[in-house]
Amino acid sequence: MTLVVEVRHRLGAFRLDAHFTSEGGVTALFGRSGSGKTSLIGTIAGLIRPEEGRIALDGDVLVDTARGIFVPKHRRRFGYVFQEARLFPHLTVRSNLAYGRWFAPRGTRADNFSHVVDLLGIGALLDRRPANLSGGERQRVAIGRALLSAPRMLLMDEPLAALDEERKAEILPYLERLRDDTKVPIVYVSHAVHEVARLADRVVVLNDGRVEAIGAVADVLSGSLLSAAVDRREAGSVLTGVVTAFDAPHRLATVQLKGCELHVPNADIGTGKSVRVHIAARDVMLAVVRPEGLSALNILEGKIESIAADGEGMITVRVDCAGDAIHARITELSGSRLHLHAGKPVYAIVKTVALDPR
Numbered sequence: 001m002t003l004v005v006e007v008r009h010r011l012g013a014f015r016l017d018a019h020f021t022s023e024g025g026v027t028a029l030f031g032r033s034g035s036g037k038t039s040l041i042g043t044i045a046g047l048i049r050p051e052e053g054r055i056a057l058d059g060d061v062l063v064d065t066a067r068g069i070f071v072p073k074h075r076r077r078f079g080y081v082f083q084e085a086r087l088f089p090h091l092t093v094r095s096n097l098a099y100g101r102w103f104a105p106r107g108t109r110a111d112n113f114s115h116v117v118d119l120l121g122i123g124a125l126l127d128r129r130p131a132n133l134s135g136g137e138r139q140r141v142a143i144g145r146a147l148l149s150a151p152r153m154l155l156m157d158e159p160l161a162a163l164d165e166e167r168k169a170e171i172l173p174y175l176e177r178l179r180d181d182t183k184v185p186i187v188y189v190s191h192a193v194h195e196v197a198r199l200a201d202r203v204v205v206l207n208d209g210r211v212e213a214i215g216a217v218a219d220v221l222s223g224s225l226l227s228a229a230v231d232r233r234e235a236g237s238v239l240t241g242v243v244t245a246f247d248a249p250h251r252l253a254t255v256q257l258k259g260c261e262l263h264v265p266n267a268d269i270g271t272g273k274s275v276r277v278h279i280a281a282r283d284v285m286l287a288v289v290r291p292e293g294l295s296a297l298n299i300l301e302g303k304i305e306s307i308a309a310d311g312e313g314m315i316t317v318r319v320d321c322a323g324d325a326i327h328a329r330i331t332e333l334s335g336s337r338l339h340l341h342a343g344k345p346v347y348a349i350v351k352t353v354a355l356d357p358r
């Protein structure tokens with residue numbers, strides 16, 4: 001799958017001028033409020049007709065202003081999930097899902113109804129009406145409805161934004177399953193770093209209508225590609241590993257990264273499972289001698305690869321820990337007191353780790 005997007009469009013005083021390509025998986029459009037994420041996904045969906053530009057999916061041209069081509073949204077075969085679920089209130093969940101299926105082209109309406117229902121865990125809700133569902137359940141049904149239309153691509157505009165933290169946590173594993181099981185390419189709008197860290201393969205950072213950075217999730221979130229668009233305090237490391245053990249009495253999982261191990265509390269997700277690990281740079285401290293008598297479970301030995309100052313008294317230190325890059329955000333003062341420089345051996349003390357099954 002290759003999506004090529006190149007659009008220029010004015011909305012009042014705002015100018016959108018963005019260009020990116022995606023090769024499938026989950027592409028996050030990421031940036032502050034007002035950076036143009038919704039406008040950009042709107043041009044892909046066909047909700048906005050750009051003044052200039054070209055949008056093509058696998059060579060199928062959806063927009064080409066130079067040639068007067070604009071495929072209307074109902075003929076693009078994209079599934080769209082908004083912030084709020086927008087279900088039909090008078091229909092049951094089953095009928096809402098059936099409605100999505102009605103849009104699937106003949107021949108693609110294979111019997112995937114029960115698969116989608118299982119994937120999203122909505123089997124027990126089929127006879128209920130939207131008013132009797134929680135926000136998270138409604139959103140899962142909306143995703144199911146979009147999936148059953150056999151979309152070529154799913155467009156999701158902050159699908160978790162209207163939910164409280166508990167509901168977000170409930171729905172994120174379903175989005176991960178969606179990414180891993182269905183292989184439907186997804187363009188996902190978000191301004192939340194932890195969502196992007198968990199879900200995205202590739203990140204397009206928008207700032208004031210323009211693409212400021214684009215790259216693999218681990219590279220973008222490491223901070224070096226972030227500037228005004230996203231708070232550098234949000235930078236961190238996204239790593240992949242495998243659960244090698246679970247200590248049940250202490251509820252502690254051991255995750256093998258490339259060359260070192262992490263211990264993660266409350267992560268009973270089965271040994272042998274591949275996981276994605278997110279470590280916020282502000283949750284990492286550095287020491288130049290191995291610390292003792294600390295409560296932190298994870299003290300990783302490594303070597304400084306590079307140091308980047310943000311001009312606000314903080315530095316982001318990239319530490320190579322046996323093949324994995326761990327980022328630590330510390331004060332410039334601490335950096336100079338510890339005489340930190342590239343090549344210096346250090347210990348990274350990781351305070352918290354977020355871990356998600358892959």
Ligand SMILES: Nc1ncnc2c1ncn2[C@@H]1O[C@H](COP(=O)(O)OP(=O)(O)OP(=O)(O)O)[C@@H](O)[C@H]1O
Pocket residue numbers: 011012013014031032033034035036037038039040191
């Ligand atoms: N129809 C319109 N007319 C004039 N300005 C508009 C219109 N639609 C959007 N804008 C402006 O365009 C800019 C980008 O808006 P957009 O909704 O795309 O941003 P966003 O990154 O999705 O923000 P948020 O995260 O808050 O949803 C904003 O400054 C907005 O006020």
